[in-house]
Amino acid sequence: MAAEVPGAAGESPLAGRLRLAIVRLNRRLRAQRTDAVPAPITLTQLSALSCLHKHGPLTPGELAAKERVQPPSMTRVIAALEEQGHVSRSPHPTDRRQCIVAVTDAGRDYICAEVTARERWLDQRLAELTDDERAVLARAAEIIDRMAGA
Amino acid sequence: MAAEVPGAAGESPLAGRLRLAIVRLNRRLRAQRTDAVPAPITLTQLSALSCLHKHGPLTPGELAAKERVQPPSMTRVIAALEEQGHVSRSPHPTDRRQCIVAVTDAGRDYICAEVTARERWLDQRLAELTDDERAVLARAAEIIDRMAGA
DNA sequence: TATTGTTATACTCTATAACTATA
DNA sequence: TATAGTTATAGAGTATAACAATA
Numbered sequence: 001m002a003a004e005v006p007g008a009a010g011e012s013p014l015a016g017r018l019r020l021a022i023v024r025l026n027r028r029l030r031a032q033r034t035d036a037v038p039a040p041i042t043l044t045q046l047s048a049l050s051c052l053h054k055h056g057p058l059t060p061g062e063l064a065a066k067e068r069v070q071p072p073s074m075t076r077v078i079a080a081l082e083e084q085g086h087v088s089r090s091p092h093p094t095d096r097r098q099c100i101v102a103v104t105d106a107g108r109d110y111i112c113a114e115v116t117a118r119e120r121w122l123d124q125r126l127a128e129l130t131d132d133e134r135a136v137l138a139r140a141a142e143i144i145d146r147m148a149g150a
Numbered sequence: 151m152a153a154e155v156p157g158a159a160g161e162s163p164l165a166g167r168l169r170l171a172i173v174r175l176n177r178r179l180r181a182q183r184t185d186a187v188p189a190p191i192t193l194t195q196l197s198a199l200s201c202l203h204k205h206g207p208l209t210p211g212e213l214a215a216k217e218r219v220q221p222p223s224m225t226r227v228i229a230a231l232e233e234q235g236h237v238s239r240s241p242h243p244t245d246r247r248q249c250i251v252a253v254t255d256a257g258r259d260y261i262c263a264e265v266t267a268r269e270r271w272l273d274q275r276l277a278e279l280t281d282d283e284r285a286v287l288a289r290a291a292e293i294i295d296r297m298a299g300a
Numbered sequence: 301t302a303t304t305g306t307t308a309t310a311c312t313c314t315a316t317a318a319c320t321a322t323a
Numbered sequence: 324t325a326t327a328g329t330t331a332t333a334g335a336g337t338a339t340a341a342c343a344a345t346a
Contacts, residue, residue: 014288015269015276016200019179021291023197024218024298026176027337029169030312042312047173050166061327068174073314075329097322097327119165125297126165133293138164140290141171143283147275148174177314180335192335211304223337225306247304247345 022144032121041084046118048077049086049103053111057102059092068148086110172294182271191234196268198227199236199253203261207252209242218298236260 030043041049051066052058058066064074078101081087086107092098103111126134180193191199201216202208208216214224228251231237236257242248253261276284 014284014291015272016265017291017295018276018287019193019269019272020197020200021294021298022172022175022179023193025172025294027218028298029172030337043169043173044313047170050170059327060329068177069313070315071328072316072330076313079329092327095323095327097320099328115166119169122165122169122297126168129293129297133289134164136286136289137168137293139283139286141164141167143279143287144171144175144290145167147272147279148171148178180314194336209304210306219336220338221305222307222339226336229306245304245346249305 029122032118041081041086041114043118045077045081045086046114048074049081049107049111050115052087052101052103053108057100059098060101061098063101081107179272182268191231191236191264193268195227195231195236196264198224199231199257199261200265202237202251202253203258207250209248210251211248213251231257 032043048063048067051063055066060074060078061071063078064071067074069077078087078089082089085104087101088104089099089101092100126137129137182193198213198217201213205216210224210228211221213228214221217224219227228237228239232239235254237251238254239249239251242250276287279287
């Protein structure tokens, strides 16, 4: 019997191994729960908040596109972040259907503390690797992001 | 303003970039819906089924440990797979609390078709990469799996 | 008493469909 | 009529707590 799930129609074992690796690390990352600073936020919320912090103010639609989720999904994420004071909404200057979502000063402070706490587990795992292995992951992160964005 | 989320307490940018890459590819993988052969199964179910196929019959507890989820989560996955005829339960030879979960013949046939359909998107993305990039991902998959298992 | 597994419950994540307001 | 966003609803994924059966 094959040790790998067989490639019945020419499937590369790489796809299967990569899928399993992604699914498992994703579980681990989501399971990290910080008893952190003001109140914990979820990984999805942190991801959106980091995106706003990196790119500057965006409309909900732009943010959904950058995070590659559907607009209704982003609506809920923004609502949760707004309720906790991490982001604010202001009117769009020319289109009253849209709005501008921006990280608040409090949100900016929060990111520094929360990202650090949130990624402590991952940082520790990375610290246990060799320089060479970290270089592989850095390249892989870039490639994976490109694939996910395709 | 920093282009990256700042490492307020020495956080490596690698952690943030890797986290985003994992989260985004995971979303894409889960979004793949096969109108496939008998009936579609979810990515979590496929992962457990592949694990059983690879390792042979396991108890629910062993399977949960291998997939790194809690036992109640695996209970539901096994129930779904059993209902669809992909796995069967038999009594444990020496311990009546436990049972042995095994892939059925039908389940084995299913894996070949479903894995292929399910990973078509990923295979296409991989096919667009260079040999060198695929080699990076192969190494990264091994490293990530090791980290997730830590 | 400890272990294996299941049931009950709840919360996160995400999508599609339908709706509202504005362009 | 087309677009941006929201609300309603549903299903996947996962966890913790409480329970039952067996060791």
